[in-house]
Amino acid sequence: AENVGGGDKEVVREYFNNSGFQRWKKIYGETDDVNKVQRDIRLGHSKTVENVMKMLTDEGSLQGVTVCDAGCGTGCLAIPLAKEGAVVYASDISAAMVSEAQKQAKEQLQITNDDQSPPPTMPNFEVSDLESLKGKYDTVICLDVLIHYPQSQADGMIAHLASLAENRLILSFAPKTFYYDLLKRVGELFPGPSKATRAYLHAEADVERALRKVGWKIKERGLITTQFYFARLVEAVPA
Ligand code: SAM
Structure with missing residues (x-):
């Protein structure tokens, strides 16, 4: 559902198709043209991805497991998931992000001649905001997206993802x-030039309440912090 009087989503889409795309492509990439803060955020974010992969693989093989990566960015999570054999549906509101993710996946999931293991399935990439996603997946993952939305909108997003x-x-x-x-x-x-660069923080209790309202409970929690990157990670399951 569109938010009433908000317009955050349009601002976010426009940002991640333009300056935000350039900024985050660098942070999520491997090139050296990042400053100290960006390098720190890159490190923090990569730890989040590692944590998620560990949470998942600790619970069993991902071979054939359907995973929806909502707000996939440049594919930092979708690609390792595919490497583990997951059937990945990755989408993002930004067309620029989706085409970069597609390019990265082609490069990184290419079959090498000497590789004996079965080739990973290419993730299914799509331009879509998470509110428009349909279907059922074994696992739904949404990393570092809620930061762009106030709790009033995050509640509905969480409910939709759980569904x-x-x-x-x-x-x-x-x-x-x-x-x-x-x-x-x-x-x-010292406000930035764009509303999309504004970060919305979420209280863990608010996220937990939003989950409980739709019949889900938190099973595992993680906290990833570096100097400039803070992320609370939660794994929820049907209550
Ligand atoms: N999840 C990715 C990761 O962790 O590598 C990317 C995180 S990046 C900070 C936030 C991403 O969320 C951007 O690619 C942005 O385009 C996307 N996004 C923001 N709002 C969205 C929405 N309503 N639906 C889908 N994607 C959205």
Whole structure:
């Protein structure tokens, strides 16, 4: 559902097709043209991806498991999931992100001649906002997307994502802890040029309440922090 009077989504889409695309493609990439802060965020984010992969593989093989990666960005998670044999449906509101993810997947999932293992299935990439996603997946994952939306919109997004998942829903978000809230307030004294660069923090209790409202409970929690990157990771299952 479109938010009333909000318009965050259009701003976010426009940002991630333009300047946000350039910025995040660098952060999520491997090139050296990043500053100290960007390098730190790159590290934090890669730890989040590693944590998610560990959460999943600890629970069993991903071979043939259907996974919806909502807001897939440049494919940082979709590609390792495909390598583990998951059947991945990856989508993003930004067409620029989706085409970059497609390019990365082609490069990284290419079959080498000496490789004996079965070739991974290419993720199914699509341009779509998460609110428009349909179908059922074993696992739904949405990493570092809620940060672009206030809790009033995040509630509906969480409910929709849960409705697509049969067994697991994994979310990451910037936690609204006292320390981080303070940092953010300081940041607001020097507002950026774009609304999309604004970060919305979410209290873990609010996310948990949104999940409980639709019959889900948190099974596992993780916290990933570096100097400039903070993410609370939750794995939810039907209650
Ligand atoms: N999940 C990816 C990852 O962790 O590597 C990308 C995270 S990036 C900070 C946020 C992504 O969410 C961007 O690619 C953006 O285009 C996408 N996004 C933002 N709002 C969205 C929405 N409503 N539906 C789908 N994607 C969205």
